[in-house]
Amino acid sequence: GAVVSQHPSRVICKSGTSVKIECRSLDFQATTMFWYRQFPKQSLMLMATSNEGSKATYEQGVEKDKFLINHASLTLSTLTVTSAHPEDSSFYICSARDLGQGAYGDYEQYFGPGTRLTVT
């Protein structure tokens, strides 16, 4: 159980175009999903927290107009990188928290396999 999928796993796009990445919780409901970015040989950096039915909360320094997040249902969140540029090339990872899990002091997030974005 507790599987999170991401699609696509790899994407190459041209500079100036937009790319959408999907994150799905396959066997549980997630009121909260998180989006991370990882540059080569670096740690994961939280970009934003996505709550179902409300606006995402972005971390300081993350452009909300560039990284559009939509959490339309309890099992799906999407990240759209608008007008992508080469510096946006990175490994994007989503995670999801099971509904009601935190009541037991368990704050585990289930991570997707990641999406490697290359902007040419």
Added chain:
Amino acid sequence: AQSVTQLDSHVSVSEGTPVLLRCNYSSSYSPSLFWYVQHPNKGLQLLLKYTSAATLVKGINGFEAEFKKSETSFHLTKPSAHMSDAAEYFCVVSDYSKSTFGDGTTLTVKP
């Protein structure tokens, strides 16, 4: 507020010798603590987690970690390293609002 410090950016051991990866944390709440492993160009794999139950936590592949509240530490150990253990390891602290990752420790295993 919460933070994580992984005290070693690189650790090198010989195959068959013990592994120790050190992690200190701070949190305003009673957090959950995790260790993840990431092999090159792969996603994250959960090794083990602490969620306010037993302070000695056993995980997969022979790894274990001990939660020490007085020292605010959550060090990861393994009695005998295998070549397949070579990877990047992340210590993570989580509360109700978010997770914070350490900078990572690169484990090298020499034959």
